[in-house]
Amino acid sequence: MLFDERPKVSRGDLYDRDEELNDILKNINGPMVVVTGIRRIGKTSVINVTLNEADIPYVLIDCRSLRDNYGRSDLYRLISNALSSSLDKLIDVLRRIRGISIMGNAVEIRWRGREQVSLAELFDRLNERRVVVVFDEAQRLRGPLSSEVLNALAHAYDFDRNVTFILSGSEVGLLYEFMGVEDPNSPLFGRYFHEVRIGRFTRDESVDFLRRGFKELGVEVSTDVIETIADVFDGIPGWLVYAANAYIRGVRDLSMIREATIREVLNELERLIRAKASYSTVNARRTALVLRCIASGGNTWSKVVKCVEDSEGKTVSPTSLNNVIKTLERLSIIENYEFLDPMYREAAMRLGIPNY
Numbered sequence: 001m002l003f004d005e006r007p008k009v010s011r012g013d014l015y016d017r018d019e020e021l022n023d024i025l026k027n028i029n030g031p032m033v034v035v036t037g038i039r040r041i042g043k044t045s046v047i048n049v050t051l052n053e054a055d056i057p058y059v060l061i062d063c064r065s066l067r068d069n070y071g072r073s074d075l076y077r078l079i080s081n082a083l084s085s086s087l088d089k090l091i092d093v094l095r096r097i098r099g100i101s102i103m104g105n106a107v108e109i110r111w112r113g114r115e116q117v118s119l120a121e122l123f124d125r126l127n128e129r130r131v132v133v134v135f136d137e138a139q140r141l142r143g144p145l146s147s148e149v150l151n152a153l154a155h156a157y158d159f160d161r162n163v164t165f166i167l168s169g170s171e172v173g174l175l176y177e178f179m180g181v182e183d184p185n186s187p188l189f190g191r192y193f194h195e196v197r198i199g200r201f202t203r204d205e206s207v208d209f210l211r212r213g214f215k216e217l218g219v220e221v222s223t224d225v226i227e228t229i230a231d232v233f234d235g236i237p238g239w240l241v242y243a244a245n246a247y248i249r250g251v252r253d254l255s256m257i258r259e260a261t262i263r264e265v266l267n268e269l270e271r272l273i274r275a276k277a278s279y280s281t282v283n284a285r286r287t288a289l290v291l292r293c294i295a296s297g298g299n300t301w302s303k304v305v306k307c308v309e310d311s312e313g314k315t316v317s318p319t320s321l322n323n324v325i326k327t328l329e330r331l332s333i334i335e336n337y338e339f340l341d342p343m344y345r346e347a348a349m350r351l352g353i354p355n356y
């Protein structure tokens with residue numbers, strides 16, 4: 001079903017994306033594929049469908065829930081959940097690994113003590129089979145264990161020819177920073193990977209997607225409604241699906257649907273500002289200001305400087321401001337002083353400036 005709100009699993013439920021799917025499938029025998037794209041664009045869906053079609057055992061590690069400064073127990077919990085989900089395909093390999101025990105349907109991994117299993121060891125053992133290891137939202141792996149994870153990835157890259165990694169990320173700059181693509185000291189530096197970028201639907205594709213989705217459910221909608229949804233949500237499949245479902249549930253006022261999405265994004269931005277404030281309130285306040293300034297038309301460096309200075313009533317250090325802008329770029333919220341998702345722009349306009 002095209003409008004199913006969960007990440008898709010089979011090609012029939014996924015609109016278009018044939019090119020991206022084939023691109024990943026063509027490279028699935030290489031060491032590493034990186035799938036990038038902004039939030040709600042369909043990365044997880046494209047990866048799921050690929051795995052479903054590739055017919056290779058896989059381990060899908062969803063890093064989204066990792067907190068900042070996550071610890072070894074957090075990481076191994078994710079991995080053991082992922083291994084548990086793939087247990088039927090990998091049970092014979094996992095049974096033979098010292099430090100791994102299988103309790104019913106669950107895999108337990110020892111991460112401390114004499115029988116501990118290191119990540120590199122785990123990859124080496126999985127290598128006894130052909131396997132794809134996916135780290136979804138891999139930028140969340142940044143933190144105190146970064147280098148341990150990267151060293152294990154680099155080791156497997158070099159020695160484990162049967163293991164293919166797929167890394168995905170919606171915060172694209174942060175993902176590359178984690179991988180150290182530009183850092184000669186990073187273990188992965190200089191190693192080739194194939195990048196697949198997932199982009200937005202064109203307006204025609206959005207309209208066609210909505211038409212087919214409504215038709216599939218036997219819901220009559222006017223061209224006007226379809227075109228309005230396509231115009232508001234700018235080809236981002238996650239929003240199109242969200243809006244279509246709200247409409248089907250009976251919300252006929254499209255501006256109410258739009259409001260709901262803006263509120264959701266506003267919560268997200270407020271969480272970001274709060275997280276920044278736990279390190280630096282000055283930086284948090286400035287981040288909120290920069291978001292507001294860009295949302296209200298600050299589309300050049302000098303306009304943003306002026307806007308922030310007018311609001312703070314003082315001169316602002318270019319380095320500090322540049323850092324704030326660069327961080328928003330690494331999070332894939334803005335690029336060239338534009339929001340990548342129009343809903344973020346709307347939300348940013350309403351962002352309160354905290355009074356620390």
Ligand SMILES: Nc1ncnc2c1ncn2[C@@H]1O[C@H](COP(=O)(O)OP(=O)(O)OP(=O)(O)O)[C@@H](O)[C@H]1O
Nearest residue numbers: 005006014015039040041042043044045170237238
């Ligand atoms: N090509 C598509 N056809 C149909 N539905 C899609 C398509 N791409 C994405 N969706 C829908 O959009 C929503 C977001 O998709 P998905 O979770 O795969 O995106 P994502 O990029 O992984 O998002 P996030 O960054 O939030 O993890 C889901 O409801 C999914 O079903």
Ligand SMILES: [Mg+2]
Nearest residue numbers: 043044045136
């Ligand atoms: Mg996802």
